[in-house]
Amino acid sequence: MTYLTMGVEEEFVLVDDASRAPVDRAPEVIASAAPVLGKQVQNEFFNAQIETMTLPTASCRDLRDELVWLRSAIGAAARxxxxxxxxxGTPAVPPTQPLTITDNERYRRMAQRFASRFSTLDGLVCGCHVHVGTLDRELALALSRRMAPWLPVLQAITANSPFARRGDTGFASWRSVEYAKWPTVGPAPALDEPRYLAHVAELVRTGMLLDRRMVYWHARPSEHVPTLEIRIADSNADVDTVVILASLVRALATTLLVDEEVGKPMPRTPLRRLLLAHELAARYGLSGYGVDPCTGAVRPGAELVDRLVDRVLPTLEFTGDTARVLRQLRGIRVHGVGAARQRAVFRRQGRLSDVVDALARLTARG
Structure with a gap:
């Protein structure tokens, strides 16, 4: 069995101490954190966001330690x-004035060309992306096809953006709705490497994309490291949710890599079924229904988590992650996904500022 590595990119929104609203202070925070973190902290599309990146590792314990260290360092810089x-995934309290775009050439061009795709008042979204490797592009594309039916289950587990525009959206992951306004966001098409290169080149040539880095499929070959990148999760304040996301992504990729290597036939899931699965995950998290990755039937979300664990259990045993994953999933069953916990905080006093404070504390605690 192949021992794949994991890496995580986390996006954070910077909120003001007093207003709890997003504020354009990323340049100041990054400059303060860079002497400690170097290139492991970077800017994002808005000046009210920052992104951190872990180094690749094969150990969940090491991954968690690094995530906590990164959060601690950016927390100190932000203070x-x-x-x-x-x-x-989305700010619970909206900005008090329009946000500004990060001042670099690429983001300026994106903002100009795709101005209709986002709002500077309520278009800020933060995701958590998991890389698994080392994989060449052809193998990453093959795995993206095999993993597609399972990704809505991971999306449901990590749903953490119920609030936007000072109200409850009715979704567990409103980020999924806002993010889908950008081009190419969605399930990866079934392409081998030559067709992938030709397809993306055509999208860039016709102006649909700025460059290859703007391929925003739920699972894509990374353009800067030899990995498969999974892009379906909201950012989560609970660091252990991030760790089990990475562990499950790695276990699923490893399990399906064996199927690919032996040439096991791959079930074909119609695109409309995949889109329904992602819509249900975004709306309900684990509190409603989802689409069974094996049969296509609509089933309770909690059952689909059990099915995922059963599918990858031999790999979790191989990597030594079984106890950690099962313990965290038990906690999610009891307390709900991140969106349910945000709503529970809001119900106590009816204040979105309390939601922001709870998220900030949990983010910092690691």
């Missing part, structure tokens, strides 16, 4: 700038 990093 010096009178703000806090918050891990959530």
């Amino acid at each position: 010096r700038a009178r703000c806090h990093p918050v891990a959530t």
